[in-house]
Amino acid sequence: xxxxxxxxxxxxxxxxxxxxxxxxxxxxxxxxxxxxxxxxxxxxxxxxxxxxxxxxxxxxxxxxxxxxxxxxxxxxxxxxxxxxxxxxxxxxxxxxxxxxxxxxxxxxxxxxxxxxxxxxxxxxxxxxxxxxxxxxxxxxxxxxxxxxxxxxxxxxxxxxxxxxxxxxxxxxxxxxxxxxxxxxxxxxxxxxxxxxxxxxxxxxxxxxxxxxxxxxxxxxxxxxxxxxxxxxxxxxxxxxxxxxxxxxxxxxxxxxxxxxxxxxxxxxxxxxxxxxxxxxxxxxxxxxxxxxxxxxxxxxxxxxxxxxxxxxxxxxxxxxxxxxxxxxxxxxxxxxxxxxxxxxxxxxxxxxxxxxxxxxxxxxxxxxxxxxxxxxxxxxxxxxxxxxxxxxxxxxxxxxxxxxxxxxxxxxxxxxxxxxxxxxxxxxx
Numbered sequence: 001x002x003x004x005x006x007x008x009x010x011x012x013x014x015x016x017x018x019x020x021x022x023x024x025x026x027x028x029x030x031x032x033x034x035x036x037x038x039x040x041x042x043x044x045x046x047x048x049x050x051x052x053x054x055x056x057x058x059x060x061x062x063x064x065x066x067x068x069x070x071x072x073x074x075x076x077x078x079x080x081x082x083x084x085x086x087x088x089x090x091x092x093x094x095x096x097x098x099x100x101x102x103x104x105x106x107x108x109x110x111x112x113x114x115x116x117x118x119x120x121x122x123x124x125x126x127x128x129x130x131x132x133x134x135x136x137x138x139x140x141x142x143x144x145x146x147x148x149x150x151x152x153x154x155x156x157x158x159x160x161x162x163x164x165x166x167x168x169x170x171x172x173x174x175x176x177x178x179x180x181x182x183x184x185x186x187x188x189x190x191x192x193x194x195x196x197x198x199x200x201x202x203x204x205x206x207x208x209x210x211x212x213x214x215x216x217x218x219x220x221x222x223x224x225x226x227x228x229x230x231x232x233x234x235x236x237x238x239x240x241x242x243x244x245x246x247x248x249x250x251x252x253x254x255x256x257x258x259x260x261x262x263x264x265x266x267x268x269x270x271x272x273x274x275x276x277x278x279x280x281x282x283x284x285x286x287x288x289x290x291x292x293x294x295x296x297x298x299x300x301x302x303x304x305x306x307x308x309x310x311x312x313x314x315x316x317x318x319x320x321x322x323x324x325x326x327x328x329x330x331x332x333x334x335x336x337x338x339x340x341x342x343x344x345x346x347x348x349x350x351x352x353x354x355x356x357x358x359x360x361x362x363x364x365x366x367x368x369x370x371x372x373x374x375x376x377x378x379x380x381x382x383x384x385x386x387x388x389x390x391x392x393x394x395x396x397x398x399x400x401x402x403x404x405x406x407x408x409x410x411x412x413x414x415x416x417x418x419x420x421x422x423x424x425x426x427x428x429x
Contacts (some may be wrong), residue, residue, distance in 0.1 A: 005039035007084040010074045017042065017070045017086060020121070023061050023104065031059055033088065035070055040386075041123070043080055044070055046088035055091045064103070065121065067094040095427075116420055119429045125255035128416055131249055132405045138248040139201065139222055139399075142241050148224065149195040152202065153184025159379040166208045180205035184225055184400060186328070186383050189359065192227040192394055193386065199224040211424055212301055213406050213413040214351060216402060218422035225396035231330070231340040231358040231399060234395035236315055238344055239272050242404075246270040249408055262410040266347050267310050274344070276316040282307055298324045299343075304351035311347060319343040327369035330358035350407040356397025363387040 001017040017038030026032070029048035031193065034041060046055045051072075062068070069092040077085040101115050102122070112119045119125055143150070152348040156178045160167055172178035184200045204221040226237065246267050249257070259263060277285075279299075286303050287291045293303065296392060299317065308315060319338045329339035341357035360366045367388055370380055377384075405417035415421040 003039040004035075004037050004042045004082070007040075007042065007074050011076050011084070012073065014071065014073050014089070015045070015086075017072075019068070019070075021064060021066045021068060023064070024059070024062060026059065027247050031055060031088075033062075033091075035068075035072065035086070036121075040082060042082055042084065042086055044072060044086040044088045046091075051088050052090040055088060058091055058093065061096055061098075062091075062093070063097040064100045065095045065118075068092060069094060072130050101411070107249050113415065113421075113426060114428070120419060123259055125416065127253075127259040128397045128405065128409050128411065129419060131256050131260075131409055132254050132401070132417065134249055134253050135245055135401070135404060135408065136201075138245045139241070141248075143199050143224070144242050146197070148199045149191070150196045151184075151188055151191040151195070153181070153187040153200050155181050155203065158180045159186075166206050167208050168205050176193045182206050183221065183223065185225070185396060185398065187385070188223055188396065189394065190386060192225050193390060193392075196227045197224075198226075209424055211315065213415075214301055214403065214406075216414055216418065216421055216423055219418065220401040222399040222401060223396065225359075225394060227392055227394050229358075229395040230393055231318070231342065231395060233287055234356050234358065234397060235274075235276070235318075235342055236272075238316075238342075238356060238397055238399075239274050239314075241399075242344070242354070243272055245404065246408065257409075260409055262408075266312065267304045267408065270314065270347070274314050274316055275317060276317050276342075277307075279320045279338070283318050285310070296323065301351055304343075304345050305349040308345040308347055308351060311350045314347050314353070315345050316342045317345065325357070327373045327375065328357075328359055328366070329369075331365060346403070346407040348407070348410075350403070352400075353403045353407060354397050354399045356395065358393070358395045361391045361393055362388060363391065 002010065002017060004017065017035055017037055019035045021033060022036045022041060023034040024032065028035055031046040033044040035044055060108055070086065071090045072086040072088040075085050102118055158178060167179040167182055169177050169179055180206055188198055188200055199222065201222050203218060205218050207217060208215060213241055221310065250264060250267060282299060283293055283295050286306060289306055291303055302363055319332060320341055322337055322339045323338050329341050332338035332340055339357060343352045344354035345351055346353045360369060363384065366384060370377060402414050402417040406414050413425065
């Protein structure tokens with residue numbers, strides 16, 4: 001079967017393109033049809049007297065997104081966007097469309113989101129999802145090449161890693177409540193005792209009542225846990241995989257980045273080492289910029305944007321106050337009011353893309369932390385067992401896939417970084 005992406009292998013040959021009409025126009029005795037088949041776009045040209053009269057009879061009936069079969073000869077043409085053109089001999093409709101909702105004009109975001117299932121067909125949305133695909137493959141390749149084992153963790157869980165206030169809850173037969181997982185981290189930690197280096201890659205759910213451009217209620221998370229890693233080892237790993245992902249996209253997604261009109265200047269600067277600043281320094285930087293922030297406050301989206309705009313590359317913010325971080329993070333050895341953690345903020349003001357920490361490996365300190373967070377001990381018995389039987393120093397992190405896609409694509413809102421977004425105010429389609 002012929003695919004447009006393989007046109008260079010069929011120059012001078014007659015082929016049949018099966019796809020959809022993306023656009024059309026006519027000029028005198030010449031008809032131009034832009035056809036896409038999923039693998040790419042190609043312009044077809046029908047000339048009166050050379051193509052079947054059927055093509056010209058059908059022209060007015062062919063609405064945007066009509067599915068069709070187009071026969072013709074592949075010709076090399078440097079003027080064509082793909083470098084190749086189809087000299088049309090005949091067209092056979094599969095399904096004629098006359099009222100496609102998304103036309104070649106400006107549409108509001110609300111309208112496009114309501115028709116997201118169709119908006120996915122546009123060149124820009126297609127480019128974003130192809131970059132997403134490259135990022136996903138790069139992540140899996142990186143872990144495979146660096147000795148990590150994939151561990152698929154549960155989506156339904158009886159407990160929460162960070163409290164239940166932002167979790168979706170459901171009844172689980174006669175066993176009480178279950179929650180859609182906000183992270184697979186705790187389960188992933190159990191696997192390091194068997195495999196040393198592990199990761200997972202799957203959907204996560206957070207019922208945060210947030211309407212910002214960086215939040216989804218359902219998103220995809222990449223998480224890694226590493227035996228015998230301290231925080232510094234953790235940050236080197238995060239730095240390395242981010243550089244690898246960006247390099248892969250720059251190498252393999254040139255057409256997509258061009259379609260998005262992405263300025264890749266900053267992306268080309270994403271090379272190690274990344275700057276590292278402490279939470280203490282970040283608070284002072286923000287206060288000097290006029291933000292109403294004091295020590296002990298969390299750093300929000302606007303603050304993250306302000307920080308990342310100060311650096312040409314992604315930047316780590318380390319050592320947050322214990323009071324605003326989850327129970328499983330390692331206490332700072334010199335300052336017990338802090339924990340050994342770091343958020344990685346993407347460049348160009350895109351904010352946090354990775355959150356990670358060294359994990360608390362001391363049994364007694366972990367119990368104290370669970371109590372501090374007012375969480376019940378019993379549901380975490382299995383997790384505490386990991387500190388009773390062969391506890392070791394270890395670290396881990398989680399990367400939000402859609403945030404990485406948003407940053408690398410240079411798009412404004414995270415809703416375009418996933419095929420069918422789920423947000424506080426959107427569950428359709």
